[in-house]
Amino acid sequence: MTHPVELRIPLGVGERLQQIVFRPGNHEYVAFGLVSHARLGTKDVLLVREVIGLDENQYQHAPGHGASWSGTSMLPITERATAEGLGIVVFHAHDHHGTTRLSRDDEQSAMRLLPFFQRRVPARPHASIVLSRDDAAGLFVYPGQDHPARREVRVRWYGQSILNWPARPATHLQSARFQRQELIIGAEGQDTLAMSSIAVVGLGGGGSHVVQQLAHLGIGTLILIDHDHATPDNQHRLIGMTRLDGLLRRRKTSIQRRQVRRINPDTRVTLIHERLPMPATIDALKRADVIIGCVDNLDARADLQQLASRYLIPYIDIGLKARPVTPSSAEEARVAIGGNIATYRPGGPCLWCTGILSDETLTADRCHPERTYATTTDGRPGEAQVVSMNGLLASQAVNEALQLLTGYAGKSITTASSTKKHDPSGAIVGYKKFLGTTGTLDEWGARARHDCLHCHEDLARGDPAWSP
């Protein structure tokens, strides 16, 4: 059986695509998508890097055809695709709701175009896809295939949330157990959670809170990644850990699996007892619908960001720093506590844009390669950790994941809908700062930096398209 092709479209790109192909006029409009591809578990995924429209004067008058355009108008597009090793998808729209399909004329056109694209870039798939207002259908030619073939299409749009086309009807199978939760996210949202896969990287003070809450929510699959074992001094902050776990130095992954099973036996759990970025961790992360990073170093954050950008996977990062300080008066705090929650929506600002990652911060972090939360290299106690403060950040991270998967606070794919309200700079929501001494969590927002090489270079690159 052939699996559906999943098409992932980043924030901003999806809005532009819809503006082009649903534009009213006296003929159909086409958009050319430059795409990479990836095999993620059993899924064939096409990752849209950008879409390019045609000028009105590039269309030709062609009675009997929805749209016709000159061959020369495609030259810059095929040149770009060839230079960057990307596939080409021709999009157009049939402006109605419900199931759609390519017309006979569309298929004949695709049968001519796709082999032409394939000759230019043989190592990538190419496709012709028609969109309705909530569905898609397409014809694809994959590397090594002689003829284009119909494949079922699922479209994943990234915006305020992850919007899936076609929407799956709610099954209400879980209704009784999650009745009060469904008042917020709906039966359809609950089904989406049950069909979703979330990877949690780092199962310490933050990650163990996250896992506990995801199990309560009814997430279908949890991918739990940590190479570490529990020690007795973890117990004050590691949710689900017993004193015996510390004495026996049990794996943190095993402790969290036990926690999940006690809460929700229906949740499937995959354990990866490896350090990021070993191959098993990378393979597992690529299969996730959302990644939540609860890691203690910036190199791991950079790796997660790269994977998230490359495979268009939302990535939520949490980090907390708390340390004692010497107050100058009795009224001042004896501790400085700060934290971040950064939610990367594919196509939006990344951790490099926010400044959490930079060459300078990475260099500084690498000066302490042996640093752990337990002890520093010179034997002094490590970074401060308090279970309740970790829990606050973890809860918000889970809220962010819940919004991404169910869209309970909005489902629009427009950039404006993801923009911070009353902010003339156009900052995108998803970068929150925590001030521990006041207990406040403020939305700062972030702007995609136009000179951010990481956003630009890595976005939707997918698997390398190896050619012999």
Added chain:
Amino acid sequence: MHPDTITGAVNELRERYGTDVHVAQDGARTLVRINDVPLPPGCQPLATDLLLVLDPSQAKPLHYVRPGQTLSNGQPVQNSSTVVLAGESWMTFSFNVPYLKGDSLARFATAVRQRFGKP
């Protein structure tokens, strides 16, 4: 490495390594993967995939092997680390393999292989 010289360099690698040479364009950079490159006796494993990254902004190719590769004395490579590159795990290491503009890429790959035999 300038894009114009990459095709010639890859063809030279293909003469040496045959169908084990695979090429992918990854944005501005070119990735060249040579499968199952034999390493000096004693290395564990005895063959690895070698990745050469040809980046127009870099003066010399960057080289990587599969994670966990040891030297011929069975010891881990010093100053090595695992990185994510093009969505895969690769091991980077600080062998200083000489390379000047115009040098042979096949000779560069040979020098990287031989370096694993010098603990």
